Amino acid sequence: MRQSLSASSPRLEANVPSILAHAGPILTRYDVIFCDVWGVVHNGQTAFEGACRALEKFRDGGGTVIFVTNAPVPKRRVADMLAARKVPAKAWDDIVSSGDLALDHVTARGFQALHCIGPQDRDQALFSALRARSVPLAEAEAIICTGLNDDRNETPDDYRPLLEDALEKRLPFVCANPDLVVDVGGTLYYCAGAIADLYVHMGGEVFWAGKPYLNTYETAHQKAEALRNANVERNKVLVIGDALRTDLKGAQNYGCDALFIASGIHRHETVDGLDLSATKLSDLFGPGAPPALGAMLELAW
Known part of the structure; x- marks a missing residue:
């Protein structure tokens, strides 16, 4: 009780x-x-x-x-x-x-090929600032995630198969937003942190860029x-x-x-x-x- x-x-x-x-x-x-x-x-x-x-x-x-x-x-x-x-x-x-913290980390680690997860239009400012190439998961040295590709219709569990493949390759995961959810005008949407948290629980390595x-x-x-x-x-x-x-x-x-x-x-x-x-x-x-x-x-x- x-x-x-x-x-x-x-x-x-x-x-x-x-x-x-x-x-x-x-x-x-x-x-x-x-x-x-x-x-x-x-x-x-x-x-x-x-x-x-x-x-x-x-x-x-x-x-x-x-x-x-x-x-x-x-x-x-x-x-x-x-x-x-x-x-x-x-x-x-x-x-x-x-x-910016995520970009600094990518530079410091010297990653040249990244698999990108997140809305390409909304977060274009980050993706266009990357010096690394955006590649399919099979060619990636790491994952960088800004959020769900479609946060209005997807949940973190939709990414489990991709994360299982990433875990098998032992890919590091750069989380560019540690928030689990965000409030947009009274509605909560999942953030990159929710996918990163799932990867951690699966045994993956995550760099958390933020609070x-x-x-x-x-x-x-x-x-x-x-x-x-x-x-x-x-x-x-x-x-x-x-x-x-x-x-x-x-x-x-x-x-x-x-x-x-x-x-x-x-x-x-x-x-x-x-x-x-x-x-x-x-x-x-x-x-x-x-x-x-x-x-x-x-x-x-």
């Missing part, structure tokens, strides 16, 4: 973040924000105006904002997508994308220090995100504080009607969950 959280269980209650109406008093404690994009700044279609204003105000006060995203495309493409969704350029300073892995935060930290022309202690960095598995776990791994935004992929688990539910939040932040300083339905100053 599952035990309920109560006043008699202080250890469990301590892990449940308080529900906040305003983030300003927390944001002013920090010099740098590593901010998720999808689910925090926009919903895949339109910008969250309150979140954008909060980041603008933080920057106006001398803070630095690095968008840290598991988007499987180079940062120039992320910037274009932000502009298309009306996210103001003055809300951020720089971008770390999973797409919650340290390469992402190390890159973001280097960018922040370069922009500020100063060392930045990790206790002066705040991670803002909507996903426990990536954003909050990444903050915990890197030794930074985190702020949880419930309007993203955990919305259905945390929201009653239009309000953030304390009871549902307690269920989500059960034993073993990464910590957060507070929780908000949407980011607002």
